Structure formats: C-alpha cells, structure tokens
Amino acid sequence: IGIDPLSLHFLAAMLPAIALGSIGVAGVGGGGTFAALIVLSTLNFPVALVGIFIAIEPIVDMARTALNVNGSMMSGVLANRILNNHTADDMPAVIDRP
Known part of the structure; x- marks a missing residue:
C-alpha cells in the first residue's frame, strides 16, 4: 500500500480515528469489526x-x-480483602421481616 506507519502524518490521522472508534463501539458484541471498518476507511485502506x-x-x-x-x-476480590468487608452472613440482620 506504500504507507509509512511511523510518519507523523499517518499517526496524526490514525490516533483520532482509533480513539473515536473505540469509544463508539465499546461494549458492542463484535465491535472490533466495526472499529476496523472505521479505522480502515479513515486511513484509505481497502475495506476488503x-x-x-471477521474471520x-x-x-x-x-x-x-x-x-x-x-x-x-x-x-x-482485592477490594474486598483491602477493605476487610464481610459477607452478609457475618453480620446480624438489621431489618426484621414479619
């Protein structure tokens, strides 16, 4: 394709595209494919x-x-150990239910 991946122009175009793509597809199942579409089309790579x-x-x-x-x-687990929290079984019931 003839692109220098270490050039300043390439990095300046790539970083915002990746940042916006990762924000937009976070938490979406199969979101990596959509992020790849965004980045590839922004950088004029073949979308093929x-x-x-996908494979x-x-x-x-x-x-x-x-x-x-x-x-x-x-x-x-680490937060529980650091804060020395106990489970609900270790503490007396606060509310009595009829």
Missing part, C-alpha cells in the same frame, strides 16, 4: 481487509471477554 478481521474476531473476542471477566472478579 475487514474480511480478515478471526470471534476467537479474539472470546479471549478478550475471558480476560475482562477475570479482571473484574480479581478487582472485586
């Missing part, structure tokens, strides 16, 4: 390259989801 992303995106998406779930569980 998205076919490659590998489900595999990468499963790994990304597993990593996000693992990170969320770990942050909950």
Whole structure:
C-alpha cells in the first residue's frame, strides 16, 4: 500500500480515528469489526481487509471477554480483602421481616 506507519502524518490521522472508534463501539458484541471498518476507511485502506478481521474476531473476542471477566472478579476480590468487608452472613440482620 506504500504507507509509512511511523510518519507523523499517518499517526496524526490514525490516533483520532482509533480513539473515536473505540469509544463508539465499546461494549458492542463484535465491535472490533466495526472499529476496523472505521479505522480502515479513515486511513484509505481497502475495506476488503475487514474480511480478515471477521474471520478471526470471534476467537479474539472470546479471549478478550475471558480476560475482562477475570479482571473484574480479581478487582472485586482485592477490594474486598483491602477493605476487610464481610459477607452478609457475618453480620446480624438489621431489618426484621414479619
């Protein structure tokens, strides 16, 4: 394609496109494909390259989801240990129900 990925012009065009694309598709299932479409069309790359992303995106998406779930569980465990919170079974009931 003949593009220097380290040129200042290329980086100045790429960074805003990636930032806006990542904000717009965060939390959307298969959002990586849409982000790739945004970035590729902004940088005048052939949009046909998205076919490659469509082929590998489900595999990468499963790994990304597993990593996000693992990170969320770990942050909950660490926050609980740091704050010394107890479970509801450890504390007496505050409200008595009839």
